[in-house]
Amino acid sequence: MTKTTNTGSQSKHQPGVLENLRPLIVDVALPLGSYYFFKGAFGMSTFAALAWSSVVPAVRTVWSVARERRVNGLAALILVVNVVGLALSFVSGDPRLMLAKDGAVSSTVGVGILVSVALGRPMMTAGLKPFLVKGDAGREAAWERLVSGTAVRSAEFLRKERLFSVIWGLVLLTECVARVVGAYTIPVATMVWLSSLLLVVAISLGMVVCGGAAAEPMACLITDEVKRQEAARERREQELAVAV
Structure with a gap:
């Protein structure tokens, strides 16, 4: 009986490093990386690159509020940073x-x-x-x-x-x-x-x-x-x- 119990407890899903890193990748690395990608690879303006890179954090923020009834902190912060950048892009x-x-x-x-x-x-x-x-x-x-x-x-x-x-x-x-x-x-x-x-x-x-x-x-x-x-x-x- 004891052996069966231990085996059952050990068979629980063990999250991998990639799974643990998923929130950081989706909420931070993807938006920031896409900004530099759009600006460098496609030659987009700062405004356009910021706008397109805001899509993921915007969707994540709205989804967490609508579905989970809470604000996704990292996604919301990156969204705010992008909005500030968009506003400041008009300063010249x-x-x-x-x-x-x-x-x-x-x-x-x-x-x-x-x-x-x-x-x-x-x-x-x-x-x-x-x-x-x-x-x-x-x-x-x-x-x-x-x-x-x-x-x-x-x-x-x-x-x-x-x-x-x-x-x-x-x-x-x-x-x-x-x-x-x-x-x-x-x-x-x-x-x-x-x-x-x-x-x-x-x-x-x-x-x-x-x-x-x-x-x-x-x-x-x-x-x-x-x-x-x-x-x-x-x-x-x-x-x-x-x-x-």
Whole structure:
């Protein structure tokens, strides 16, 4: 009887890495990738590329509201960013203003992330989860227990989860401020290439800081929860064996 039960529990569907990454691919990578594809491969204008790349997040947002009665955070954020970009695409004439307006994307994303933390639904979690659970059913279950508040160290895990999003939000807002300040204080010719460098530095800094302050501790907490659950299961099996 015991063997049959264990086999049944182990036969549950174990999500793969691609399955875990699906929300991030559909909501973020696909819209952003399509924007650069339309603009580069087809030579579309910024307005047209933004408009076409907004189709997927728009459909996802409407679908989640109509079918699931909730807002898809990542899809909605990307949609807002695209709408802001569409609006700003009409701004022209002043080269410094054109450079400064690019920071609006970073600021919109940063504000959106911080608002999601304030609402108790950290937006960056969707992108972080696949890299921590690694498609493993045991780690997936441990994650769910930790975020639900039922695990021993849930409070610590939830603090790190919020911290991860807060850091990204602040990094993007800082990058926006640096871009705007640079647009009006640094020669335009220099700022043209420096603006791209600022984004690369911001992303790199975010990855390093978030990794040490939040992601790595969260991974350790998941591992600890997996071991705790395995130990509890072994105790139950031993007690059952003794009882039989």
